[in-house]
Amino acid sequence: MATMPILPNMPVLDLVKSFKLKTKQQELLIRVSILCLVYVLAFITRLFSVLRYESMIHEFDPYFNYRTTLYLTQNGFYDFWNWFDYESWYPLGRIVGGTLYPGLMVTAALIYRILHFLRFAVHIREVCVLTAPFFASNTTLVAYFFGKEIWDTGAGLVAAILIAICPGYISRSVAGSYDNEGVAIFALLFTFYLFVKAVNTGSLAWSLASAFGYFYMVSAWGGYVFIINLIPLYVLVLLITGRYSMRLYVAYNCMYVLGMLLAMQIRFVGFQHVQSGEHMAAMGVFFLLQVFYFLDWVKHMLSDTKLFQAFLRITVTCAVAVGAIALGLGMLSGYISPWTGRFYSLLDPTYAKDHIPIIASVSEHQPTAWSSFMFDFHILLFLFPAGLYFCFKRLSDATIFIVMYGLTSMYFAGVMVRLILVATPAVCLVSAIAVSATVKNLTVLLRSKNKGVQTGSTKGSSSSKASSKALLDQSQPFQKNGAIALLFGAFYLLSKYATHCTWVTSEAYSSPSIVLAARGAHGSRVIFDDYREAYFWLRQNTPPDAKVMSWWDYGYQITAMGNRTVIVDNNTWNNTHIATVGRAMSSYEDEAIEIMRSLDVDYVLVVFGGVTGYSSDDINKFLWMVRIGGGVFPVIKEPDYLVNGEYRVDKGAAPKMLNCLMYKLCYYRFGEMLTEYGKPPGYDRARGVEIGNKDIKLEHLEEAFTTSNWIVRIYKVKPPNNRW
């Protein structure tokens, strides 16, 4: 065995030697392969939902996005841009092209076109399903470069790994979650990265690139407001801390002016950059920068400091006065619109609850609980402050940016659950700095003990800390062991993070919420596919121009899957219209029929979980309908539906509750139904009570369809009786 290869061994060895890489090449190879693996990992960890269920679009909003993308690929961009949708908000309709962020749809359609050009005959649905994971993969690359920019390559790599599997991000980017956020987080981080790069280099090219990144972000998601406020804030902080430089001036001016002009091309945003209160901070900082530059120039020209001080005072006062007057005039004349409710509700968490029930009614707009922070960030929550410490220890323009991004987004994440998503990249980056810096310090410590001379020479100036630690080392004999223990601890934590992320992804975030799954009696998986059953029934067996009334949650799904006209949908732009539907649902049947006739309603759809124990049904959402309806029509009063402030559906429920339309439609003939063994008929499993009104008669509506597990019930509005 050994004799055989002796002869050819020599050239092989030479060959191997010639292939042997230098340390730098090795490092590059390892880095590139880690990045490739992370890229693939970020993609495949988001495919749980496809494997568990199928390649399908999830939840509510993605169905609208999918429907518009379908329209875009079938009818072309100009038709899409000018699309007036008659199928939603009947009878008002919706100008789709002017009321959406087209970035996502255009991206998916573009990918679809490219694939077809390359002769990959994929279906547009597959493209839509996989858009979010694809962009998540790209985000890991951006995170790497960003980390490299603010700290070093090690931090970049760790950031890429952390963000690839961070549940906070996965929650919005699993396969099938075809929503704006999927591409927007990529765009957000990319814009920030390009801007920081521009500030660091002072290069026009980078800042131009960041303007385009901003443009893409504006086209993709309303969250661009965060960028247009965070960047001016950052610039302001740099100005205050005396870090003003020509690089900053170039980067911000180019980015702001071009970004603003580009953003105006998006119809939904339009002239908001110059007209809306939310965008005024950016403009103010823009003018402030000019004043700063002017002062700098004057200071350069004037040699007398006293004169300059006086001049400074006058200019600053004038500038502030002019700015304030302009803003005041703009506000008064109505040219500049005040802040919107959504913006207020971000700054003041209690605002929505008191003033805009429609925002407060959405579960993802609730303030975040500690547990969900823990759920979404896990160890990052502890690493984040550590990372901040490292950032403060090595302050630079870039680290100031990441600190500000981290702190502001953490605040917003605390205000609204869904904004955890925005905080995730910052948390990952800051934590990556913590991990990378700690591990680096520890390993340097370990290595310096073995070959203390070498460390100093190879690391050189960069590890002055390390050498100081090495000095400390001699005085503390157990430090090496301590370092090893700490390293193991770090790896243990990181591996826990990885298992936690995988578990969360597979258990919590990979359910499409259209198809519900439960464990059967024998441990087998039971699928409740009732939503699609009902929507497909609507699609096939109702007249094509039928109008369906349902609560707004299901609007997008009914139009996309059922292909029927809806009264209200998830684009909650008209509060009165939604309140009208809420009023109809919470009125008695003969009052409701008037409202329904006036809206030309043919079918009414309700979601009911009493048979299966599905808790997010319309009865549990009903109080919001009452609140929203009552907000516009004072006839509807919330206390009428409550008994001593308690919401109940059993015998002790309020009489108005027991006879309102929603109650009747949900529980119609439910009183005859045996749901659970050993319980009386009409036992509601979602709420665990026997219902209070078992003898429900419908006068103006008739049951048209009920799905096999009763989750969706559809009623037909009867035509008026003959008068003769």
Place this chain on the structure above:
Amino acid sequence: MEAPIRATEFLRFTLLSLLFFVCRSSPSQDLLISNAERRIDLTSHIVKVYLTLKVENAGSTPTSEILLAFPPTQVDHLATVEALVTKGKRKKTTLARLDVKPTELPDAPNGTKYFTIYLSNPLNSGESTTLEVLYLFTHSLEPFPAEIGQSESQLVYYRDSALILSPYHIKQQTTFLKTPSTKVESFTSVEPTNRAGTEMKYGPYEDRPPYSFSPILIHFENNSPFPVVEELVREVEISHWGNLQVTEQYTLVHGGARHKGVFSRVDYQSRPNLNGVSSLRYLLARLPPRVHSVYYRDEIGNISSSHLRTDSRKSELEIEPRYPLFGGWKATFVIGYGLPLQDFLFESSDDRRYLNFTFGCPLLDTVVDKLTVKVVLPEGSKDPSAVVPFTVEQHLETKYSYLDVVGRTVVVMEKKNLVPVHNSPFQVYYTFKPIFMLAEPLMLASAFFLFFVACLAYLHIDLSIRK
């Protein structure tokens, strides 16, 4: 002189009279039917008629063509006609299939349509033969009342004639009708008419002249669902890498009495025997053996209610639509599956390849109004030709699939009004050079090669302006 003239006169006369007979084509009165028995099966929504005819040649000339007549209203619903002749005697009888072709006769009374049965051996004068004729009607049961509620049962009309429509004299005939249940609301009586259990007997009637017709109307209960596939597109894609991919797009409708009013799930679930008896709950598709990667979905995603049972001889796919289909309700869905290529693709003697596959719809007991079979040949195949046992409309198309440059030739065959009888094999012949199989892998390989070369080039070229 006289004699030859008379001879020619006579010849001319006979020729003329022959021509007259041929032109009128009024079927020679030479043939007569000595005994006819007709059994009409009304149990499902496909009406099956078994006709046994004892044909006798009473004329002097041998004939090999026998005509079948149908009223025009029935012809539109006629799906297939088959004729068999019994050969041999006593216990050694065998059945031989005969050619049947539609025939146009110029002066058919009241627009009667004809089919000609071509006998393999001419029937000499004085001889007689027994023919077994089977024909099927679709859409021939008219629901009445046309709209029913959930708990009502489905009643239908069937219209026919008590006497067999025939261009020949029929000496004796009897018609038996079989209804699915004993519940018959009403029926036309043409004496002698008997009804016993699920069977009705019209006849025997003696000595009826040609084109005798006596309309009858039967109103009875038929609670079997009427699955009608309005349109079915079957696409069979051949890959020489070893797979045959079949995709079938269905537009299914329940063709029975339309559903009216309420659909109550609580009644439907708790009393399935009284409620929605005629609703279509599930369908059975018989697929070829060794089927793999079966899917069942529609425009909005996978449909989870299906079961596949396979054994070595056949595979059965039981599918449930998303919701039970009541009369007039529709459902569209797609079934797809893969099959091993070696079971269906063969090489013919002249070095061509041919696909041997089943025409028709794999769903049991369904009527297909319009069927389109598309056979997608591999890229680079030439001279396609299809051999189908019945007449179909054919044309060629081009389809672009994964990594196609010139596109794949698609042989498209269309046929209307199909019943399960049409599930017979057809062949598509084509020539294909195996070298074309390598085109796509080579394309991919070269694309990757070019990509790596581009990467190499980029790493080694300095593109910066500043030196």
